[in-house]
Amino acid sequence: MTTSAKKGTFAAETIRDPRWAAVGARDPDADGKFYYAVKTTGVYCRPSCAARPARPENVGFYTTCEEAEEAGFRPCKRCQPSRPSLAEQHAAKVTQACRLIEASETVPVLEDLAREVAMSAYHFHRVFKQVTGLMPRQYAMAQREKKVRLELDRGRTVTCAIFNAGYNSSSRFYEKSNKVLGMTPSNYRVGGADTEIRFAIGECSLGSILVAQSDRGICAILLGNDPDKLVRDLQDSFPRANLIGGDADFEQLVARVIGFIEGPCIGFDLPLDVRGTAFQQRVWQALRDIPIGQTASYTEIARRIGSPNAARAVAQACAANMLAVAIPCHRVVRQDGVLSGYRWGIERKRSLLEAETEVELKA
Numbered sequence: 001m002t003t004s005a006k007k008g009t010f011a012a013e014t015i016r017d018p019r020w021a022a023v024g025a026r027d028p029d030a031d032g033k034f035y036y037a038v039k040t041t042g043v044y045c046r047p048s049c050a051a052r053p054a055r056p057e058n059v060g061f062y063t064t065c066e067e068a069e070e071a072g073f074r075p076c077k078r079c080q081p082s083r084p085s086l087a088e089q090h091a092a093k094v095t096q097a098c099r100l101i102e103a104s105e106t107v108p109v110l111e112d113l114a115r116e117v118a119m120s121a122y123h124f125h126r127v128f129k130q131v132t133g134l135m136p137r138q139y140a141m142a143q144r145e146k147k148v149r150l151e152l153d154r155g156r157t158v159t160c161a162i163f164n165a166g167y168n169s170s171s172r173f174y175e176k177s178n179k180v181l182g183m184t185p186s187n188y189r190v191g192g193a194d195t196e197i198r199f200a201i202g203e204c205s206l207g208s209i210l211v212a213q214s215d216r217g218i219c220a221i222l223l224g225n226d227p228d229k230l231v232r233d234l235q236d237s238f239p240r241a242n243l244i245g246g247d248a249d250f251e252q253l254v255a256r257v258i259g260f261i262e263g264p265c266i267g268f269d270l271p272l273d274v275r276g277t278a279f280q281q282r283v284w285q286a287l288r289d290i291p292i293g294q295t296a297s298y299t300e301i302a303r304r305i306g307s308p309n310a311a312r313a314v315a316q317a318c319a320a321n322m323l324a325v326a327i328p329c330h331r332v333v334r335q336d337g338v339l340s341g342y343r344w345g346i347e348r349k350r351s352l353l354e355a356e357t358e359v360e361l362k363a
């Protein structure tokens with residue numbers, strides 16, 4: 001083959017790869033999912049790098065920084081692919097600020113918070129709003145109200161208000177489990193503790209949120225008004241599982257899920273542990289394919305999964321969804337566009353759709 005023919009083959013291969021489109025779009029959602037390297041410069045980049053676009057015949061894709069470096073490429077100075085992404089840095093700073101707010105007896109001054117996380121007040125305010133959907137002051141006020149509400153028997157609040165530090169030690173969990181789970185520890189272990197599921201409860205703009213994770217990924221995101229009821233729902237859904245209260249690391253995960261719910265444009269990139277029948281899984285996958293800011297009818301989803309007469313079964317699969325927002329069953333509406341049922345309440349469905357429409361308008 002001649003050199004130019006080889007180039008053509010390489011180029012065609014790159015162009016066929018869906019990752020090339022993400023590079024062309026400088027898609028920040030693709031960051032962390034892969035890296036691309038440029039043969040002519042010897043440098044590898046994140047998909048969102050602002051560097052001048054490379055020619056497709058010179059581009060190769062790698063899943064991790066290590067792979068790119070093993071292949072002899074060095075990190076781009078501009079997008080610094082081996083360092084935490086901007087979104088990750090922002091999330092870390094916002095989490096840190098949330099902790100400071102939660103630990104503070106009074107509502108902290110914006111400038112003080114910004115200084116603590118080494119940002120300008122202006123930039124910090126913007127980033128905080130972007131990640132949490134709230135201004136720092138609103139968040140602080142909400143925290144204070146919550147503290148008053150919860151102080152009676154639930155101990156102090158922690159990151160994004162995970163409500164019960166008592167779950168952190170198993171002995172205290174057992175002490176409380178009768179009250180929280182409505183059954184005794186020996187009962188709930190009947191059937192064999194074949195799975196360990198960690199969970200924690202926080203507060204978000206939609207009310208209380210329970211996030212649970214198995215060793216395979218996030219297995220439940222439940223929304224509601226009553227934290228105890230959320231724990232019961234979890235228990236009912238995983239009756240044989242061994243439920244364990246989340247530790248400090250787990251709070252970070254909850255904070256990330258909350259960040260995703262508050263800012264739909266962030267994109268949900270955490271692994272999910274989706275459990276359901278083959279039919280339910282097909283419905284849920286079709287829901288995940290509905291773009292943000294758009295809706296589809298039950299009939300339409302039924303058609304998309306190749307079962308055009310199964311609209312009712314689609315609605316049932318939506319109602320059985322354990323992963324609020326991550327599997328966006330809120331994007332399914334009646335054929336006439338009316339918001340129909342939602343496992344977590346019609347008002348939450350409305351709020352979610354409104355927030356997503358705003359994102360779409362801004363984009």
Ligand SMILES: [Zn+2]
Pocket residue numbers: 044045046049050051076077078079080
């Ligand atoms: Zn770069």
